[in-house]
Amino acid sequence: MVKKILSIALCAVVLLFIYAPILLLVVYSFDNSTVINLNNFNFSFGLYRDLFRDEKIMEILFNTIWLALVAAALSTVLGTAGAIGIFYSKRRVSKPLQAVSQIPVINAEIVTAISLALLFSMVFLYRTYFSLIVGHMVLCTPFVILSVLPKLKQMDSNTYEAALDLGASPTQALFKVVIPQIFTGILSGFMLSITLSLDDYIVTAFTKPKTFDTISTYVYNAVKNGTNSSTPALRALSAIIFIVMIAALLIFNLRAGKRKKEERAR
Amino acid sequence: MMKLHFSRKQLCIPYALFLLLFVVIPMLLILFYAFTETVDDKIVFSFANFANFFTSTAKLSTLLMSFTIAIISTAICLLIGYPIAYILARSKFRKKNVLLMLFIMPMWINFVLRITALRELLDLVGLLSSQNYLNTIIGMVYDFLPFMILPLYTTLEKLDNSYLEAASDLGGNKFTVFARVTFPLSMPGVISGITMVFMPSMTNYVVSDTLGNFNITILGKLINEYFTTYDNWHMGSMISIILLVIIFLTMLATGGFKDSNTDARGANLW
Numbered sequence: 001m002v003k004k005i006l007s008i009a010l011c012a013v014v015l016l017f018i019y020a021p022i023l024l025l026v027v028y029s030f031d032n033s034t035v036i037n038l039n040n041f042n043f044s045f046g047l048y049r050d051l052f053r054d055e056k057i058m059e060i061l062f063n064t065i066w067l068a069l070v071a072a073a074l075s076t077v078l079g080t081a082g083a084i085g086i087f088y089s090k091r092r093v094s095k096p097l098q099a100v101s102q103i104p105v106i107n108a109e110i111v112t113a114i115s116l117a118l119l120f121s122m123v124f125l126y127r128t129y130f131s132l133i134v135g136h137m138v139l140c141t142p143f144v145i146l147s148v149l150p151k152l153k154q155m156d157s158n159t160y161e162a163a164l165d166l167g168a169s170p171t172q173a174l175f176k177v178v179i180p181q182i183f184t185g186i187l188s189g190f191m192l193s194i195t196l197s198l199d200d201y202i203v204t205a206f207t208k209p210k211t212f213d214t215i216s217t218y219v220y221n222a223v224k225n226g227t228n229s230s231t232p233a234l235r236a237l238s239a240i241i242f243i244v245m246i247a248a249l250l251i252f253n254l255r256a257g258k259r260k261k262e263e264r265a266r
Numbered sequence: 267m268m269k270l271h272f273s274r275k276q277l278c279i280p281y282a283l284f285l286l287l288f289v290v291i292p293m294l295l296i297l298f299y300a301f302t303e304t305v306d307d308k309i310v311f312s313f314a315n316f317a318n319f320f321t322s323t324a325k326l327s328t329l330l331m332s333f334t335i336a337i338i339s340t341a342i343c344l345l346i347g348y349p350i351a352y353i354l355a356r357s358k359f360r361k362k363n364v365l366l367m368l369f370i371m372p373m374w375i376n377f378v379l380r381i382t383a384l385r386e387l388l389d390l391v392g393l394l395s396s397q398n399y400l401n402t403i404i405g406m407v408y409d410f411l412p413f414m415i416l417p418l419y420t421t422l423e424k425l426d427n428s429y430l431e432a433a434s435d436l437g438g439n440k441f442t443v444f445a446r447v448t449f450p451l452s453m454p455g456v457i458s459g460i461t462m463v464f465m466p467s468m469t470n471y472v473v474s475d476t477l478g479n480f481n482i483t484i485l486g487k488l489i490n491e492y493f494t495t496y497d498n499w500h501m502g503s504m505i506s507i508i509l510l511v512i513i514f515l516t517m518l519a520t521g522g523f524k525d526s527n528t529d530a531r532g533a534n535l536w
Contacts, residue, residue: 036390111296
């Protein structure tokens with residue numbers, strides 16, 4: 001009994017530590033004073049109104065989202081093709097490819113970032129949209145490979161041969177037989193890429209065009225220049241992102257859990 | 267039939283080229299820059315950066331400081347993460363997946379925003395202006411704790427109960443069972459957790475800047491400064507090489523890189 005109470009208490013304390021800052025920001029996004037003051041709470045939607053009127057922040061939000069979508073889409077296509085290629089290649093080819101593919105996963109992000117800066121500055125593409133998107137693809141694609149490969153391994157390889165026997169061309173077999181069977185892996189690779197891209201600061205900072213900002217670089221610079229305290233609308237922005245992400249994750253996972261249960265019931 | 271297999275294999279060519287161009291060549295460029303210098307607009311081979319790093323007290327003390335911060339942060343993550351992972355993995359609660367998700371969900375939410383939120387909280391409790399080092403460590407733990415909990419949970423969850431039952435049937439008390447059976451069997455998770463937390467704690471300067479009021483220089487920040495502030499890419503590359511050697515040594519010391527590390531980045535969440 002004592003053990004159980006202690007366990008619950010520990011979990012509660014850690015959860016409090018994890019969620020206290022998030023909760024604080026969400027609650028005080030409904031208070032329009034510049035600095036958070038626990039003794040003084042004036043309920044207002046003021047920050048949200050300021051946020052949506054702030055053209056700069058809206059542009060940055062838009063930038064962050066399109067960058068994530070483009071980088072994730074390209075990474076998913078490249079990574080899915082790569083995973084299928086790796087799966088059907090001989091070990092002599094697939095092993096080294098998978099090993100190199102792990103480099104961006106293990107490497108410190110700052111090292112990836114400066115390595116790309118060195119490369120792009122040599123070919124005069126440093127701090128362009130091209131370097132930015134490639135930078136995000138370097139971060140995301142290995143994770144697409146890692147999400148898709150296990151699905152390929154689980155797949156019944158006879159179905160592909162059966163499709164060919166039944167007269168499908170290899171391309172048709174690929175799109176109508178292989179892709180549908182690994183689709184959940186592709187989808188999780190895509191979602192993972194979006195979250196990785198949205199989360200990134202360091203690679204973005206080293207590859208982005210000078211005038212381009214994502215939420216990460218904008219907020220970091222605001223803290224650096226001391227302007228974050230004069231822009232309380234950022235609290236509302238954070239609050240929206242926290243709530244949207246938590247809701248998306250909960251819905252996606254609860255549904256995935258339900259799907260798994262249904263599969264097991266069958 | 268031959269032609270067909272060939273065409274499926276070809277699908278990895280774009281990715282292979284991508285890796286060559288944007289992973290392998292850039293890494294070789296770091297190596298090249300690290301062992302060269304720019305003299306009169308010409309790039310010449312040199313060990314000067316290497317020698318400079320190991321004779322500069324400022325750089326060596328940054329290295330030591332990064333190490334200290336990373337070791338303390340990793341130890342705290344392990345001390346908090348292990349019991350949490352153990353409780354979650356051993357619990358008979360039916361929806362323990364949902365519970366686990368509550369603990370690891372933050373790793374999917376923009377870390378700059380979360381660290382800025384933590385900054386507000388530390389400001390409220392009065393720590394922000396005075397405790398740069400403490401705040402940095404709190405921030406590292408805050409940011410990287412999920413990366414410790416997830417691999418630990420995965421290994422502990424898979425643990426075969428019969429081993430533990432056998433151990434207690436053979437007369438082991440609870441402590442012996444844990445120390446001699448459970449803990450050794452969970453070592454793969456401990457190792458992945460450590461590698462997942464240690465390296466970012468040495469390099470993620472967003473955390474140390476935001477919470478240490480831009481007063482703390484860790485290794486990642488030093489590399490950044492050589493690239494942006496001092497405009498000495500050769501020295502920046504040399505520090506990166508030293509960092510890579512440290513990463514490699516940690517891998518060797520902890521028994522190498524496991525697939526579970528990538529699980530820890532949470533491919534199973536989506």
